[in-house]
Amino acid sequence: MAATKDPRPCSIADALALVGEKYSLLVLREACLGNGRFDQLVRNIGAPRDILATRLRRLVDAGILTKRAYSERPQRFEYRPTQAGLELEPVLLTLMAWGDRHLRRDEGRPMVIEHSCGNELLPVVTCQACGAGVHHDDLTAHPQIPGWSVTGPTAA
Amino acid sequence: MAATKDPRPCSIADALALVGEKYSLLVLREACLGNGRFDQLVRNIGAPRDILATRLRRLVDAGILTKRAYSERPQRFEYRPTQAGLELEPVLLTLMAWGDRHLRRDEGRPMVIEHSCGNELLPVVTCQACGAGVHHDDLTAHPQIPGWSVTGPTAA
């Protein structure tokens, strides 16, 4: 049996250990928008400068951002998303859509994303195999690790 | 021009203000899995009990979870996702897939999700209008709020 004090092994938890700290995903948002300079990040995110510096180091170490000079003399830097960082963008888009739907029922949206197809982007999470939109009731969880079963309606 | 100290208005930031605190999304994960009892949450998440109690209050207040009794005498409670909570599940799935890809290249995955189509779920974020998978280069951001423009390759 699992020892009485370690949590469920989980990629969500692991991902959040990297990008789940306060401001981290907002840093990634700005980097994806092309606003990767330190003072832009400070202004657009509203985070304390020291915390931001800490987050940037972590995200660079994790391979989610890179720090590149956009000017030598004077040295000036810019943070850009790596491939791994760009692959987190769908998480941001999905979260943004959720916020638009549930937190802004009557206000306008602060940002609209246009897809290259010409329409406004409404992100939908689909099953790669069948293409259908994903809904809770269509899912069955299969824990791969002994001792970490699941009890509810999503159970294996 | 915007005052020198308020951040960009953003649904991602607003959503994270609700579910971005440490453990909140893991609570939702367990609730979605059907493990919504206090001691299950403590064990499966590994969070301090007092923090968990705080998070649960916040998530219930935010309308993401509901607290329902599964037994009177003795009173025993269970937290279940609301509709709004279920609609956050795609965020979790997308994050899990990212973690599986980037944080576990060589280990096995801790959990596999089966879709009702019979295949293993690989979540893909698509454009509702055209059905295509979403990639960074296909997106153009249109800020709706004067003063919050965007500079980079995703610019409007």
Next chain:
DNA sequence: AGGGAAGGGTTTGTTTTTCCAACCCATGGA
């Protein structure tokens, strides 16, 4: 040459959160 200002941070000291362990209370079972 002197005096900013911009950019990218670091330092210092204070306020919040987290964390851990212990405790509490009601019911139920041995």
Next chain:
DNA sequence: TCCATGGGTTGGAAAAACAAACCCTTCCCT
């Protein structure tokens, strides 16, 4: 009766966030 279970609350110590000030280099203006 005594202990276990479930669902928390409490108190004190440790860690993190915060705000404001500071630092350093290079450019620009006069």
